[in-house]
Amino acid sequence: MRWTGYGIPHVKADDWGSLGYGFAYATARDAVCTIARDVLMVNGDLSRNFGEAGGNMESDIFHRAVLDADMIDGYRADQEDKTIAFSAGYVAGYNRYLAEHGDDLPPACAGADWVRSISELDVDKLTIGVGIRYGLGLFQREMANAAPPGATVASVDSNFDIEAGIGSNAVAMGRAVTESGRGLLLGNPHYPWQGSSRFHMIHTTIPGEVDVMGVSLYTTNRVAIGFNHNVAWTHTVSTGMRSTVYALELDPENPTRYRYGDEYRDMERVSIEVPVTNQEGGVSMVARDVYMSHYGPMVVSNQLPWTDTMAFAIRDVNLYNDRSADTYDALNKAQNIDEVEAALSLQGVSWTNTIAADSDGTAFYADISVVPNVDSELIETCRVGADNVPSRVVLLNGSSPVCEWYQADESEIPGAMPADNMPRIRRDDYVHNANDSYWLSTPREPLEGYSPIIGSERSTASLRTRAGLTFIEQALADGDKMGPQDIQDMLFSHRHFGAEQFLDDVLALCADNSEPVMLDEVGVDVTPACEALANWDRRDDIDSRGAHVWREFWRQAARIDDRYVVPFDAADPVNTPRQLAVSRPEVRSGLLQALAHSQTFFQSKGIALDATLGSLQYETRNDEQIPIPGGDGGTGMWSVITARFNPEANAYTPILHGNSYMQVISWDEAGRVDARAILSYSQSEDPRSEHYADQTRLYSQSQWLDLPFYEEDILADPALQTLTLRE
Known part of the structure; x- marks a missing residue:
């Protein structure tokens, strides 16, 4: 393991288990408190350690009910051997860091008994939890509070969207408009400046197999946005829906039974026990029931009430999506846009668009994410209305078998739309996305004819989308060609x-x-x-x-x-x-x-x-x-x-979210990578670290780093630190 300036780790290993070991050790050095807290979250242990207020109880009920043993067993059974090895190495590397540094943790968790060693089960739960973040994860309170009429239910308003401001910009440029005649990529995710959705810069190498640099999230374990020798990619949050709401017609004699076709079905009542710290400092067990339909969990809010005649359930297409590791391993190793597209078609990218460029000079946009396999005809046939539910929410008639999602043999994920039915485009000029739909990825060739579950067409674009497209067209006026500095200036003007x-x-x-x-x-x-x-x-x-x-x-x-x-x-x-x-x-x-x-x-x-x-x-x-x-x-x-x-x-102040990890990746005429980036909030969450604010100061002045990707650049870095780990 080598660290270069600004605390960027470069992890080199001989096999996948060792790579996971170094990955976890390097990440824990900067983010151990956040990882430890998220491990509690996905295990439903927040209330035990921090009390039940502030949404902790709802989070605990949600995670204990959803991430059950059967789900985890099914997820693990479908992973490749290298993923199992990486996960085992990650666990060992994280636990080693705790063993070595447990007496000197950052102030946020110093001396806390909730910082504990982890298991492979914890890593699996963390991975699945990220996948359902923008589907079922938006309905944690509604699921935890769901109960039949007569029960005391907390009054909550559903928020059917991700938090305002969460999103990204991305631009890929091709050979026709770049100075080098090769690809050029800007990645500019707008992600939180606190918590587990912070990015962490890292470079991972298994000689002869993978050599990729970029960022992961604090609690994920693959390079999610980055580049290798021939490909660069980034993500933006997609407009695609990850779930649908089903309206259930209830049995007049029993509000926990719902009509399905010509019969009534019983909801499954799942009893959950949550440990909670009580006023005496001890731990009490709080029992709650959650209710499941065959679609998924029942939910209750002011917009989705459970009455004597009607109730609502959520089905999340990513709940059984186990393709993330395979997809990102393939994406990390892709050598051209063909291989990028093939990697995405494994369908492990849960809720984002992908924008990529390669050294051959192809610019690529795709929303090959995971959405329910429904088309406009099914939505038109089955859609029902509900008071105060936004029209963008797909609310279907759960009493009719006709309204089930289509099951396609082409997708291994139950109920998912096949990758071949998702939008994508290649250009030799440019593509762009700023969280509007696929339709206007380039105004020079709008994409049309896709299911509305993915996004809208021929609809008003946001001012931010219009800004990016205007800036690009202005820069390309009169046949001007773009270099990396031009696109850096486009953002930091x-x-x-x-x-x-x-x-x-x-x-x-x-x-x-x-x-x-x-x-x-x-x-x-x-x-x-x-x-x-x-x-x-x-x-x-x-x-x-x-x-x-x-x-x-x-x-x-x-x-x-x-x-x-x-x-x-x-x-x-x-x-x-x-x-x-x-x-x-x-x-x-x-x-x-x-x-x-x-x-x-x-x-x-x-x-x-x-x-x-x-x-x-x-x-x-x-x-x-x-x-x-x-x-x-x-x-x-x-x-x-x-x-x-x-x-x-x-x-x-403080900053909530926005410009986070920004990368500009290009290739010179000889095909050598030119990689520039900045992490606005810096690498470490530890206020004692020299890397707690160093990149933040640079970002304040709109400056960038030249990333040391090649071996000679790493060895020449004046801040180089080296650590060899064996176990």
Whole structure:
């Protein structure tokens, strides 16, 4: 094991078991507390160690009910020998790290009795837990609280979407538009800055078999986004649905029986016991029942009530998806786009798009993720409505056998759509994704004709999608070719596309308005806000002044109905809708009130309207305030940073999610990899580590690292540290 500058581990081993050993040891050095806590989570042991509040009880019930022995046995039985060996090595490597460093753990878990050695069972549960994160995992509270009428049920609102702001940008460019005539890739996931969804940089090698560098998540064990000698790839969260909700018609005599065709079926009641720390410091057992239909678990929320006549169940297509290790092993070793596509077709990528480029100069986009095998006809035939359930949720009639997902021989995952039916495209110019559907992966060749379960077609794109596509087309104007520095600058210019589109309209409104704006029955002169926006550079960089005024303004303005002069046009999706309808009285009034809101928001807090963004948006590391560039994707930022205003700090801090691991991978004319990257929040979660904030400081200044991928670069690194492990 070698560590180069900024704490990047390079793990070289002779076999898969040894590679897993080094992988775990290196990751634990930076993330041991988070791994240890997630092991508790997937085993349903949070309440025992931290009490039942804060969602711990619901999480424990969910994981104890879903990740049962039969599921784990089935998962393990389908793994290849090298995966079993890697997992065993991972366990041994992690446990060795604990044995050597258990008396000197980071402050977050120092002296904690919940930090324990792990087993291969724990590794399996961690892997499955990640796969169902954006399907059944969105319904943990609803499953834990599900009970027939008459039982006391907690009142919860369902959140049918992943957290706002979680997503990614990606661009792949091909031989026709790059300076080298080879591929060029930008990976820019917008992931959390805390917890187990943090990325960790790592380079893994088995000589002659695999040599890949990139990132894993703290609690996963393969390179998930990265590159090798001939291929680079990244992921963005896909619009595909991972689950469907089934509405069940109940037996009038028994609300735990549901009609299926001409018969009634009994729900299965599963008794769960959760250990909970009590007030005396001891442990009590709390018993709960969860209910299962043949589709999957029953759920209850304010939008999905369990009444005497109707109840709801969730079916998650990734629940029995055991293809992750095989898929990523194949992806890590792929040498061209053909092999990338073949790896994805194993269907172990659970919920993301894949964007890739190769040294031959092919740009590739695919949403070959895992979705239920349903088509538009089945949805149209079987869809039912429910109050307050968003139309994007696929809610089907569970009483009719006709409404079961199709079972295709071409997929080994029960009920999954075959890989051949999923969208993909190859280009020699470019492809792009920013979490909209496959349809507009390139406006030069929209993809159409796929199941709506994967995503929408001919629909309005987000401002962030439009930003990326606009920036790319501008860069390629007049036949210009792209190099790695160009695409780095495209991201780290921190241009605000929303402001580029709409600020002139707002400034014209400012110039045309001379009256105070009534806000909460108080007249507000919005001249100061208008002046701050007029002087803003239309970027969200750390020295940009006035960016915060637009941020709070647009959060209000985006709620105004019918606010555009030119509506969305599927024939011109990148440039529509556009132009704020300032001449419409209701729009004009709404925009002026949004300006007044933003101005008074900051004035009431003593914050200057021309303050720099970096003075208001920062990450604190060991009492050091590090200014952070980037802004809200929903307002039109392509360089995304999401932070809520913190009244205690009087600033946008801490950072929740956004730009995380960013990589720009290309090849020179001779085919040598040029790899550049930055991990915005740095490698280590340990505040004592020199790698707790070092890359964060670089990101603050929009800088990148040159990654030492080749052996000679590793050996020449002035920060090189070497450790040989044997057991």
